Amino acid sequence: MPRVKPVLARALRKTPLLHLDVAHRGRVRRLGLKLEEHGPTGSVKDRSAVGLLQALHDERPLTPGAVVVESTSGNLGLALARLLPSIDCVFLAVVDLKTPHATRTTLTERGARVIVVDEPDGQGGYLLSRLRRVRELCDRNPGYRWPNQYENWASPDIHRRTTGPEITEQAGLDLGAVYVPVSTGGTLAGISAHLRRHRPDVAAVAVDVRGSLAVAGSAGRRLLPGIGASRPSTFLHGSHGYDRAVHVDDIEAIAVCRILAEDVGLVLGGSSGCAVRALLTDLENGRMDDRLAVCLAADGGGKYRDTLYCDDWATEQGIVKEITAAVEQLRREGLFFDRKHQEH
Ligand SMILES: Cc1ncc(COP(=O)(O)O)c(C=O)c1O
Numbered sequence: 352m353p354r355v356k357p358v359l360a361r362a363l364r365k366t367p368l369l370h371l372d373v374a375h376r377g378r379v380r381r382l383g384l385k386l387e388e389h390g391p392t393g394s395v396k397d398r399s400a401v402g403l404l405q406a407l408h409d410e411r412p413l414t415p416g417a418v419v420v421e422s423t424s425g426n427l428g429l430a431l432a433r434l435l436p437s438i439d440c441v442f443l444a445v446v447d448l449k450t451p452h453a454t455r456t457t458l459t460e461r462g463a464r465v466i467v468v469d470e471p472d473g474q475g476g477y478l479l480s481r482l483r484r485v486r487e488l489c490d491r492n493p494g495y496r497w498p499n500q501y502e503n504w505a506s507p508d509i510h511r512r513t514t515g516p517e518i519t520e521q522a523g524l525d526l527g528a529v530y531v532p533v534s535t536g537g538t539l540a541g542i543s544a545h546l547r548r549h550r551p552d553v554a555a556v557a558v559d560v561r562g563s564l565a566v567a568g569s570a571g572r573r574l575l576p577g578i579g580a581s582r583p584s585t586f587l588h589g590s591h592g593y594d595r596a597v598h599v600d601d602i603e604a605i606a607v608c609r610i611l612a613e614d615v616g617l618v619l620g621g622s623s624g625c626a627v628r629a630l631l632t633d634l635e636n637g638r639m640d641d642r643l644a645v646c647l648a649a650d651g652g653g654k655y656r657d658t659l660y661c662d663d664w665a666t667e668q669g670i671v672k673e674i675t676a677a678v679e680q681l682r683r684e685g686l687f688f689d690r691k692h693q694e695h
Contacts, residue, residue, distance in 0.1 A: 355408050355438045362401050362434060363513060366390055368521040368645065371615060372689040375631055375681075381643050382630065382688075383522055384623070385514075388651030392429040394577075394620075395514070395538055395649040400430035402509025403498035404438075411496075415439035419496045420488050422481035424534065424576045425454040426650055427500055432461040443495070445484050447477035449576045453654040474570040474581035475562045501535050502585045510541025518542065518645055519550050527642025528554040530597075530630050532622035532649055533565045534577060536584025540592040542647070557587060557596040558622075558629040560604070566596045574601045574668065575621035575659070577649060595638070597629035602670060604628050605659050606677035607686075608652065612660065614688040618652035621659050631686070 366389040373382045390397035407413060419435055420443040421427060428444040435442040442463040446455060450467070458465050472479035482501070489495050500506055518529060529546065531539040536557075543555035562571030563579030566587055573579050586592055601621070608624035611617050626646035633639040658664045665671040 355413055356405070358437050359401050359405050359408070359434070362391065363398060364389070364391060365517055368518070369617075370691065372691045373627075373631075374685055374687040374689070375634060376684050378634070380634065380639075380641075382627070383643055383645040384617070384619075384627075384648045385518055385521075385645055386648050386651075388619070388648065388653075390430075392426075392433050393651055393653070394426035394429065395647065396423075396426035397430045397433075398509050398513055399500060399506045399537055400427055400434055402505040403500060403503055404431075404434060405509075406503060406505030407496055407498050413438055413440055413496065416441065417496055418443055418492070418494065419498065420445065420485055421498055421500060422478070422485045423450075423500070424478075425450045425654075426577060428458050428463065429454060429461075432458050432463040436462055443488065445481045445488075447481055449477065451576065451654045451658065453657075472581050474564065475573045476579065476581040478581040500537065501582075504586070506535065506537030507540035507544065507586050510538050511544040512541075514538065514647075515542040515545025516549075518647075519545070519553070522643055522645050525643045526550065526553050526645060527640055528556055528630075528633075528644045530556045530558050530626040530644060530646040531593075532558045532578045532625050532647065533563075533584060533587065534580050534622075536565060536580075536586040536592065538647065538649070540584075540586035543592050543594075554594040555592075556629060556633070557593040558626045559596060559598050560601050560625055561598050562601075563598075566593070568598055574670070575604065575625070577620060578622035578625055597632055599625040599628045599632070600677075601625070602673045603677050603681070605665075605674055606681055607631075608659055609674070609678055610681060610686055611688055612652070615690045617688075618656075618660065619648050620650040620652050620655055622650070623648035624659075
């Protein structure tokens with residue numbers, strides 16, 4: 352039997368902080384991108400998966416053959432699908448129609464059983480339908496183990512112990528704010544707990560999309576996987592888990608992603624575009640001082656090449672003109688990224 356604790360303890364790696372210059376509305380600012388795509392399965396959820404499985408194992412040992420079931424928009428699924436076979440457990444992933452096809456294929460290739468939920472939840476997404484399906488599965492199969500990333504404080508805790516300290520160490524004393532895209536809110540809550548304790552001068556900014564209920568807001572259509580939720584975050588209560596929230600338009604986030612790719616060849620996921628867009632909004636509104644802002648780039652854009660970066664997909668969604676207009680508008684405002692500094 353594999354020794355679960357050492358396997359999980361070895362499963363994480365530090366990710367780089369990339370420094371860019373960003374020009375917008377006649378001013379040039381420095382920006383740090385915490386590139387979580389350099390994690391073992393390419394997203395910030397590699398960390399959450401380790402924290403959740405450690406907690407599950409502490410509660411009751413994960414023995415060979417155990418079935419772990421989880422609702423995921425994709426990235427947590429990829430992380431669990433890597434870890435669970437290495438401790439001889441079986442993974443049952445409950446995903447939905449917004450989960451990228453590349454992600455579904457990888458899950459299956461890694462031996463996960465995949466259930467695709469296709470029933471919208473009436474709140475702009477599929478989350479509530481996915482959670483209903485997980486509960487049904489657990490009721491019918493009492494032996495199934497459910498980490499429950501939406502309510503398990505092991506998720507914020509691993510970000511408090513790893514992501515937060517890495518950011519403050521890499522960014523140094525000049526750090527002024529950290530922008531974190533939110534879905535369960537686990538990543539932000541953990542980073543924010545670290546900042547409150549060790550760097551209370553640094554703002555923890557919640558980045559959500561319009562149409563999401565994760566941090567306030569009202570329900571509506573949402574295009575981007577990974578960010579936003581059909582219910583409020585368990586981990587973020589008003590001033591408890593963050594300093595301020597910025598709601599971002601998903602079309603503008605896609606436009607920022609495309610501009611980043613054009614200017615510096617960095618292809619990131621949609622939630623990273625949201626974080627950078629939120630920073631630009633704060634700069635416009637004078638809510639960000641001269642210190643360094645770090646945006647959490649939760650995943651890379653490889654798996655979104657046939658969606659966010661693809662005009663056929665945009666045409667199918669009826670948003671191709673809107674994206675072009677958003678790119679043109681941001682360019683008129685002088686938006687430009689430059690790869691000035693080295694990674695740390
Ligand atoms: C791409 C991406 N960005 C942001 C997040 C948000 O992370 P959290 O659920 O910790 O709020 C996720 C979570 O799945 C994600 O996959």
